[in-house]
Amino acid sequence: MDSDRRGQWLRGVLDICVLALLRERESYGYQLAQALDAAGVGPIQGGTLYPVLLRLQRTGLVTAQWREGTAGPARKYYRLTDDGREALRQGGSAWLAFVAPVSDVVTKGVAG
Amino acid sequence: MNADDWLRTFTAELHQRRVAADAARHVVAEAATHLREGGGDPWVVFGPPHQYAAAIVESIGTAPGPRPGPVRLHARGITKRYGRRTVLSDATLTVRAGQIAAVVGANGCGKSTFLRICAGLVSPDAGEVTISGRLGYCPQSGGTADFLLADEHFVLVGAGQGVARGPARRAGRAAARQLGWEAGGDMLARHLSGGTRQKLNLTMSTLSNPDVLLLDEPYQGFDQGTYVNFWDQLARLRDAGKAIVVVTHLLNQLDRVDTVLDLTPTPQSGWLAPGVQGGHP
């Protein structure tokens, strides 16, 4: 039930999280999954992550390029585009605007 | 199923869903890289191959299907009676180059008869069939010679087209490999397992490079992996512009075909009007 609900929340915001992570530096799927896990968002399976990346790529918010890493195999690196930066700004603000009141309401409920 | 099997199945699933070949290659490579770096069971990381393939399709869409080619097979008003029993009543089917048509229906509803009529092996009581180009036919069983080797079957079929022995053998083995079978052995057809004999059966029908391919449930006896290869092979043949008619009782494969002809008789009207419905655009 819990992981189910978490999955539902994530579905709405995973693309924004990915855009946000890519703002720092370009990255590839596995690294993004690890970064999200490390940040505490929880484990993200490839089956969830890659469709999101592909959709971002299709809509032009990120570009992708296959490159040999310094070590290890060739990886598909994603990089934020200007459109992506703009989408992050808008989507991120919208998320924050949504989550702040939700937090207020929930906080009151939990505290009371 | 290990990671390689998973990836292979996934590739086939993408292919069948008509994901553009280039895009599919990237997606599979990315999944492979991910599995290599992170390890883990692909069934957990990505889920069942068909489900992940569906998710990919949702994200990136499919390649625009090859424009429906010219009509290769047109069967019109096919009616067949055996004595008093009407087996087929006014069945109609049109298949274009680059399409797969499935003929479905309950046992004994005349699926095989319909196919044999299309192949010109049985005469109907009414109706006609127009075929453009060369015809290949794979019977349900028995289309092989018990006391010949697989290679000799290839030579025999090849000679019909004037293909020399060496090239015929090579072409046969290559086609067999598409079904996951190494055909060069020294085993007589009668000693092959049922599934392998069906692979031989199927390979023979594709060998004469037909424009229209009629298949009568040739996958019977196939194991799971080969079964996937079979539909993969069909998709390949379709994309190469063949018009394919396949008799099947497996309704779960119908999302992979372009046209369905249902021969099931309905009680009230006697027969269901042969429902020709478009699958892919």
Next chain:
Amino acid sequence: MNRLLTVAEMTLRELLRRRGVLLLLLLMPLTFYLIRRDAYLGQSVRSLLLGVGWAVSTAALFATTAARELEPRLRLAGYRPHHLYLGRMLGLWTVGLVISVPFFLLPLVDGAELRYAGLAAAMLCSVGVAAPFGMLIGALLPRELEGTLLLLTVVTVQMLIDPAGSGAKLTPFWSSREIATWAVDHTDEGYLSRGALHGLAVTTLLVLGVAAVASVRLRRRRHLRHLPVG
């Protein structure tokens, strides 16, 4: 020509691999010969010829029934009907000639006083008739069992019928029997020419019969229209 020879070759390969059947088929002429060996040589040689005819026609029957499902698809793969039936017949005749050799040598080794040219001609007739005969039965009857029983009946009739009677000429292997009489009993040349003529006529008729059945069975059906790929 290549198509014809390929069918002949594959027929040959198939038959040579049916070792059990082949062995039993060879056993029959041999026992026929040996059973009559003590009594009268003429009868013995005639039985031998009949045995060869039986062996070859049974082989032809088996080959034809086995190819029943295969032939339509070979037709689709580019063979014409005559490639299929003539190729098969060619293969069967070859097998027939090969298995005839030991049976030709058998009386020779046995020291029989024969016109060996006559024996050879009679054997040719047996083989010549047997291949299309077995094929025709195989084409007309649905299963091997029925065909085998019919062949057995024919061979028995052939063995029991009075060769001088008018009905005897209607039996397919009368030719080899007639020539055998010439070879064994040193009768006049009329036996040889009558036999040869009969053998030739029957073989021709049977080949035409096989051709007719194959052409009908493998015909282009009227409901099917073929267009070239444009």
